Amino acid sequence: MFRLIYTSSQSSSFDRLGFEQLCDTASRNNHAVGVGGLLLCNDLEFMQCLEGPHNAVASIYKRITQDSRHTDIRLLMSEPASERLFNNWSMVGLAIKPRSVLSAEPIAYTLLDHRLYWPWKSLGTSAVDLMFEYAKVKSELEKAGDTGPLSKVFEVYQP
Numbered sequence: 349m350f351r352l353i354y355t356s357s358q359s360s361s362f363d364r365l366g367f368e369q370l371c372d373t374a375s376r377n378n379h380a381v382g383v384g385g386l387l388l389c390n391d392l393e394f395m396q397c398l399e400g401p402h403n404a405v406a407s408i409y410k411r412i413t414q415d416s417r418h419t420d421i422r423l424l425m426s427e428p429a430s431e432r433l434f435n436n437w438s439m440v441g442l443a444i445k446p447r448s449v450l451s452a453e454p455i456a457y458t459l460l461d462h463r464l465y466w467p468w469k470s471l472g473t474s475a476v477d478l479m480f481e482y483a484k485v486k487s488e489l490e491k492a493g494d495t496g497p498l499s500k501v502f503e504v505y506q507p
């Protein structure tokens with residue numbers, strides 16, 4: 349098993365439809381080769397985690413780096429891993445809602461990490477911590493049988 353995490357800058361901003369289409373393609377292709385992960389999207393950037401067999405992850409990543417919908421791709425982590433962070437997710441997209449539209453309802457503290465709204469590039473390699481935190485949140489919510497709180501902070505797209 350291999351894990352790869354990168355950040356990139358969006359070439360043009362993504363609307364909901366563009367993001368859904370991207371997640372659909374990613375999910376379909378990844379599922380076919382046993383790859384999974386998470387695609388995070390804020391107003392300007394992407395951060396993606398790809399997990400699966402080394403060759404499959406490498407060839408998907410190569411295709412991704414050639415995609416003109418984003419630029420300035422920075423590889424943050426690329427290493428063998430013993431277990432998946434995002435089991436059963438062939439590619440789930442979480443687009444972060446603008447802070448201004450977040451509801452006033454109490455939101456799980458962990459989900460509202462202020463670093464969500466920082467340019468991820470400014471975090472350097474510690475941006476990977478966000479991925480690990482969201483994996484933890486995901487597994488806690490699943491254990492509690494309620495992934496609903498995710499949609500308070502994110503536009504969740506799970507093909």
Ligand SMILES: Cc1cc2nc3c(=O)[nH]c(=O)nc-3n(C[C@H](O)[C@H](O)[C@H](O)COP(=O)(O)O)c2cc1C
Pocket residue numbers: 356370373374375377378387394396398408411412413414415417418439
């Ligand atoms: C931010 C971003 C993330 C992407 N993630 C994936 C992915 O996980 N898997 C994938 O197959 N394609 C992904 N793509 C799309 C690929 O660059 C490429 O368009 C796609 O794999 C082509 O698939 P198709 O030949 O089935 O149309 C991503 C593109 C972008 C911009």
